[in-house]
Amino acid sequence: MTARGRAGGAARYLLIVGLLALLGLPTTAAPAAAGEPSSAPFLHVRIDAVTPDLVTTTSEPTLSVTGTITNVGDRPVRDVVARLEHAVAVTSSSGLRTTLDGSTDAYQPVGDFTNIAAEIPRGRAVGFTFSYPLRGDAVPSLGVDKPGVYPLLVNVNGTPDFGEAARLDDARFLLPVLGVPADPANSTGDAVADVVAPDTAKPVAVTMLWPLADKPRLAPGVPGGTTPVRLMNDDLAVSLASGGRLDTLLSAADFATSPAVDPDGQVARALCLTIDPDLLVTVNAMTAGYVVADSPDGMGTASHPGTGQAAATAWLDRLRALAKRICVAPTPYAQADLGALRRVGDGGLAAAATTNAGKVIDQILGVTATRGVTILGDGPLTAPALDLLNGQGATVAVAAASITAQDSSTGEPMIADLTPHRLSHQVVVAPFDPAVGAALAGVGTDPDLPTYVDPSLTVPLNHDSTIARRQDALAAMLWRALRPETEPRTQILLPPLKWSPQPDDAQAMLTALATTIRSGLAAPRPLPALVSETAAMPPGENPGPPSPDDVRGRFDDDVVETIGGQADRLRGLTAALTTDPRTGLTGQQYTAPLREDMLRALSQTESPRTRNDLARQRLAVVGRTITDLFGAVTIVNPGGSYTLATEHSPLPLAVRNDLAVPIRVWLQVDAPPGMKVTDLGEQEVPPGYLPLRVPIEVHFTQRVAVDVTLRTPDGLQLGEPVRLSVHSNAYGKVLFAITLSGAVVLALLVGRRLYHRFRGEPDPADLDRPRRPHPTGGEE
Structure with missing residues (x-):
């Protein structure tokens, strides 16, 4: 071949390669390694159904697992096969997490690989079903011979184009077994003898906290008494309506504790509604009509009518009815970060977030909320948070215990120690298992990983299906009840405060709670009983201080400093405000929404990645509003000059108050030499105008400038100073x-x-x- 021919062939080859690159077609592909999933995703397996989801002695003796395998890669996958694998029962709290991720060495096949499809093209999906006996000597069988929590895994292999056969994906979930049904192959005809019942000699005293909370929705910077209220968006209307998130939570608790379903009240005694006071304030305001901000960030003043007034009224009425028959307890206001609040250092804000939160629930629901408990459902109990609680009176802090995947001293998997212990003279901590809390947080379509979970226990959430995550939560709830050797025999079940289960998820959680109680594995422990028993705990061996701070969700210093400065200014203004006799609106009520805005800025409901930016946006609006409130009380500037006829002529002034409540003020008159001003003392200025006559005595004849400043009784400046031109005719x-x-x-x-x-x-x-x-x- 000539040099020109060789050059032309090379050019054509480069052109073909370039076209293939432009079209996104692979020219080469690294083969997938056999035995472990490839780094490049090819297939994704999803668990769609597990039947039964909770095995009891009366369940069918066969387990069925249904799922879907989808080609999510960039090429077809041939010879797709799958099999079900199982592992021994979980023996530690950390095992509830570690078996769902990482090595597959602990798993053994239940049966051989099953052909799923000869080929799955790109973007296509194929279903599968595995059905195996729960017990029995025959193979295949799951080999479940006693109650416990059993990890299961669906292993999917295939051969991608340009690759080799490999394990391309797996899906894991936990199967809770409360009792083992009879083996049909070895049945003796004695229904009692053929089953394996759980050990109920040492039931777990269980308390389940059922959260009703949401993100802060009220628009910032709106003082009290303003009607209608303004919301940042109308998402809450959807959540409160039929089928919404908050409707789902309320309906599930209402149904599970109804007399028809819970005739002996056992579930009602174990369950306690954990309510964010900020949510109640918002929903209660919506019942009178509201508007929604037009701007996407919810910070603008332009608005349109909201659509959720009827839904808010119906939801609140149902909640009032339910609260009359089961326990109710407050969360910290707006789920504020107590550690960050301690750094702010404002006692009023700290009290509003903790000790005063129950008063809001009492007032709106017409019940008496449980006192003496602080529920930390979204973050760990840090040393700053403990310092804050020490200043708020005696309390039982419900907080996550501390565990990692392995004990650093023994290398063994860790079991959460749920023994209550006293951290200080004022604070006793009642721990809950963080592995269980994390499993509950993964339920629903909006899974989350609480910041109290150690990184060694992190499990990918979005990879698993909603069904698999529900199975994990059910199993985690029941694990301690199924292990009578694990001490102590107490358990607190606490999902994240902003929880998003689907209706089937919520029903499954409460059904599992009822099943464990009625089977004798658990006994209800009402929250008030837990609080009184834990609070009476004597001082013992101190387990050490809590973590210094939650660095993963920590609020920045500038956010904390801004809140501190705003709280000081607002406290000074509030001290000068009084009650409007026409409306009954008090100064405290008038400025309360702005204090609440500061707590909303510290809410832990927002993602750690965005919470600081959102806090700055909210605080910027609050700061402008506080400045406007100080500027709303002013001396009316006459714009001319005053002429005094005699040396004792009074100086006429007028004070304008654009606030909705009266305010106590003090006039500071900076007079030149030769002019004596009589101090009027404290004056109460109602909304509108107040004329004043300031007695003066002049001993000169000339035109002078007199500076007048309006201040609160504590000396804070109101409005802008006014310079008056005064001409005296006195000789x-x-x-x-x-x-x-x-x-x-x-x-x-x-x-x-x-x-x-x-x-x-x-x-x-x-x-x-x-x-x-x-x-x-x-x-x-």
């Missing part, structure tokens, strides 16, 4: 001397005239005047 001592001299002269002249008249002789001053005729004759 002081000179005028007094002239007036006195004139009076003396006048007195002398009058005296002289009277002297001459009494003597009957004319006054010499009248000698040059012409005489007038007298009426009787003669001349005058």
Whole structure:
């Protein structure tokens, strides 16, 4: 071949390669390694159904697992096969997490690989079903011979184009077994003898906290008494309506504790509604009508009517009815980060977030919420949070225990220690298992990983299906009840405060709770009983201080400092406000939404990645509003000059109050030398105008500038200072001397005239005047 031919062939080859690259077609592909999933995703397996999801002695003796395998790669996959694998029962809290990720060495095949499809093209999906006996000596069988929590795995292999056969994906889930049903192959005909029942000799005392909470929805910077209220968006209307998230949570708790379903009230005793007061404040405001901000960030003033008034009214009425028959407890207001709040250092905000939160629930629901408990469902109990709680009175802190995948001293998997212990004279911690809390947090279509979970226990959430995550949560809830050797025999079940289970998820959680109680594996422990028993715990061995701070969700220093400054200013303004007798609105009520906005800025419901930026946006609006409130009380500037007729003429002023409540003020008048101003003292200015007359005394005649500043009784400046031009006509001592001299002269002249008249002789001053005729004759 000639050089030109070789060059032309090379050019054509490069052109083909370039076209293939442009079209996205692979020219080469690294083969997938056999035995482990490839780094490049080719297939994705999803668990669609597990039947039964909770195995009892009366369940069917066969387990069925249904799922879907989808080609998510960039090429077809041939010879797709799958099999079900199982592992021994979980023996530790950490195992509830570690068996769902990482190595597959602990798993053994239940049966051989099953052909799923000869080929799955790109974007296509194929279903599968595995059905195996739960027990029995025959193979295949799951080999479940006693109650427990059993990990299961679906292993999928295939051969991608340009690759080798490999394990391309797996899906894992936990199977809770409360009791083992009879083996049909070895049945003796005795229903009792053929089953394996759970050990109920040491039931777990269980308390389940059922959260009703949401993100902060009220638009920032709106003082109290403003109607209608403004929301940042209308998402809450959807959540409260039928089928919404909050409706699902309320309906599930209402149904599970109804007399028809729970005739002996056992579930109702174990369950306690954990309610965010900020949610109640928002929903209660919606019942009177509301508007929604037009701007995407919810910070603008333009708005349109909201659509959720009827849904809010119906939901709140149902909640009031439910709260009358089961326990109710508050979360920290707006689920504020107590550690960050401690760094703010404002006692009023700390009390509003903790000790006063129950009062909001009492007022709106008409019940008495459980006191003496602080529920930390979204983050760990840190040292700053403990410092804050120490200043708020005696409390039981419900917080996550501390565990990792392995004990650092023994290398063994860790079991969460749920023994309550006293951290200080004021605070006793009642721990819950973080592995269980993390499993509950993964339920639903919006799974989350709480920040209290150690990184060694992190499990990918989005890879697993909603069914698999529900199975994991059910198993985690029941694990301690199925292990009678694990101490202590107490358990708190606490999902994340902003929880998003689907209706089937919520029903499954409460059904599992009821099943464990009625089977004798658990006994209800009402939250008030837990609080009273835990609070009575004597001092013991201190397990060490909590973690220094939650670095994964920590609020930045500038956010904390901004809140501290705003809280100081607002507290000073509030101290000057009084009650409007026309409306009954108090100063505290008027400024309360702005204090609540500061707590909303510290809410842990937002993602750690965005919470600081969202806090800054909210605080910027709050700061402008506080500045506007200070500027709303002003001295009316006359725009001209005052002229004082005398040295004691009062200085007329007018104070304008654009606030919705009266305010106590003090006039600071900076007078020049020669002018004495009488202090009027404290003045109460109602909404509108208040004329004032300031007594002054002037000892000069000239035009001067007088600066007048309006302040609160504590000295905080209100509005802008006003400079008045004052002209005095008072002559002081000179005028007094002239007036006195004139009076003396006048007195002398009058005296002289009277002297001459009494003597009957004319006054010499009248000698040059012409005489007038007298009426009787003669001349005058």
